[in-house]
Amino acid sequence: MPKLDFLVKDIADLKDSGLYNTIRTLEGANSPWVQIGGRKLLNLSSNNYLGLANHPEMMKAAKDAIDKYGVGAGAVRSIAGTMDLHIKLEEALARFKGREACVVFQSGFLANAGVIPAIIRKEDVIFSDELNHASVIDGCRLTKAPILRYKHNDMADLERIIKENGNYERKYIITDGVFSMDGDIADLKSIAALGERHDCVTMVDDAHGEGVLGKGGRGVVNHLGLGERIDIEVGTLSKAFGCAGGFVAGRREIADWLKQRGRPFLFSNALSPSEAAGCLKAIELLEKSETLVTTLWENSKYFKSAMKEAGFDIGISQTPITPVMLGEANVAHGMSKRLFEDGVFAMAIGYPTVPKGKARIRAMLSAGHAKKDLDYGIERFVKIGREFKVIK
Ligand SMILES: Cc1ncc(COP(=O)(O)O)c(C=O)c1O
Incomplete structure (x- = not known):
C-alpha cells in the first residue's frame, strides 16, 4: 500500500459520518457582505467584530x-x-x-x-x-x-x-x-x-x-x-x-x-x-473612539432580540456570539445550506466541536453590519426556521 494511503480511508470516514468540513472560498475581503461562487452573501460567520479587517x-x-x-x-x-x-x-x-x-x-x-x-x-x-x-x-x-x-x-x-x-x-x-x-x-x-x-x-x-x-x-x-x-x-x-x-x-x-x-x-x-x-x-x-464597540453591541442586541422574539433559542450568550441552537446536526447543516442558498453565510457547528444534540448555527455580529443587513439576515432566518419547523 502506498505510504499515507490510510488518509484516503480516514477522509472517506469523515465524509460518511457527516463530519467532513467543506471550506468556502471568499473571492474578496472578509467584509459584512462577502462574495462566494460569484454570489454576494450576508456574512454572519466572521470574527471581524469591529469591521477592521478591511477598514x-x-x-x-x-x-x-x-x-x-x-x-x-x-x-x-x-x-x-x-x-x-x-x-x-x-x-x-x-x-x-x-x-x-x-x-x-x-x-x-x-x-x-x-x-x-x-x-x-x-x-x-x-x-x-x-x-x-x-x-x-x-x-x-x-x-x-x-x-x-x-x-x-x-x-x-x-x-x-x-x-x-x-x-x-x-x-x-x-x-x-x-x-x-x-x-x-x-x-x-x-x-x-x-x-x-x-x-x-x-x-x-x-x-x-x-x-x-x-x-x-x-x-x-x-x-x-x-x-x-x-x-x-x-x-x-x-x-x-x-x-x-x-x-x-x-x-x-x-x-x-x-x-x-x-x-x-x-x-x-x-x-x-x-x-x-x-x-x-x-x-x-x-x-x-468607542463608537465601533458601541455599534457592535447595538447590532448584537438588535439581532439577538429579534431572533428571540421570532422564537429561536439563542442559548446563554452574553456577547455578540449568537448560537442559534438547533439540536440535531442535520437540522443545523440543512438550515445553514438553505441560508446559503438564500444569501446568508452562517456556519453550522456540530459534534465534535460542540456536544452531540447541541448542534447550532453560530451567527457572528459585526459593527460593520448596517441595520438593513441585520434585517435581511433575520428575515431569512425566520423564513428558513419555519421551513425546518424550528419556530412557528
Ligand atoms: C478562545 C480562542 N483562543 C485562541 C484563538 C486563536 O487565535 P488566533 O486565530 O489568533 O490564532 C481562538 C481563535 O479561534 C479562540 O477562539
Whole structure:
C-alpha cells in the first residue's frame, strides 16, 4: 500500500459520518457582505467584530508599512526579526491593556502555545475549564504537567479540585474569557478570588473579549474591573483587531521570560510589518473612539432580540456570539445550506466541536453590519426556521 494511503480511508470516514468540513472560498475581503461562487452573501460567520479587517485606515497603515519595511520581517524575533514596529505594538498593547508589559506572537494560538509551556513545569498542576479553546489545551499538553479539567464555569467544582491538589507548589487556573461556541463569559471574579485564596496563578485567554468587552474594547478583565488580579492575559489580534497575531500581557518579568523561553517567539518568523502596523492602527482607532464597540453591541442586541422574539433559542450568550441552537446536526447543516442558498453565510457547528444534540448555527455580529443587513439576515432566518419547523 502506498505510504499515507490510510488518509484516503480516514477522509472517506469523515465524509460518511457527516463530519467532513467543506471550506468556502471568499473571492474578496472578509467584509459584512462577502462574495462566494460569484454570489454576494450576508456574512454572519466572521470574527471581524469591529469591521477592521478591511477598514480604509487599517489598509493604509499596512500599505505604508510595506513601503517602509517590505513584506516580511526576515527572521525570528530573537535573531534579526524584531523591528521598531513590533516594539511599538507591544508598548501600545501594554498601555491599552493597562499592564506593565506585553509580548506579541504570530497568532493567538501561538501565544497560548508559547506562554503556557514557557512558564508551567511538568511538576506543576493546571486547572483548566473543560470548554477551553484548542490552543489552550495544546499549550497545556506541551507542559507535561497534570491537566485537571473542571466543569464548565463551575466554581464549586474548581474549588473542589484545587483543594484536592493543594500539595502542588505551583498551581495554575486557566480559562477562556469568552467561550467561543456559546458566547458566555467566564466567572473571572470568582477565579481571581480562588486564585488569591489558594495561591494559584490565574490566566485568561481573551480572544473573543479583546475589542469587544470592557472600556473601548479593553477585554474581559477590564470589563469585570479585575485589573492585575488576573495574572496573565492572552489576546488575539486576528478577531476584533482585524489583522493577525496574538499577545501575552502581564508583569514585566513574563514578557522578559517569553523573549528568552517562548518557543514560537524564538523559533518562528516574526509577525509581518504590515500586520504589526495594522494592529497598531487598530489600537489607535480604539483609543480614539468607542463608537465601533458601541455599534457592535447595538447590532448584537438588535439581532439577538429579534431572533428571540421570532422564537429561536439563542442559548446563554452574553456577547455578540449568537448560537442559534438547533439540536440535531442535520437540522443545523440543512438550515445553514438553505441560508446559503438564500444569501446568508452562517456556519453550522456540530459534534465534535460542540456536544452531540447541541448542534447550532453560530451567527457572528459585526459593527460593520448596517441595520438593513441585520434585517435581511433575520428575515431569512425566520423564513428558513419555519421551513425546518424550528419556530412557528
Ligand atoms: C478562545 C480562542 N483562543 C485562541 C484563538 C486563536 O487565535 P488566533 O486565530 O489568533 O490564532 C481562538 C481563535 O479561534 C479562540 O477562539
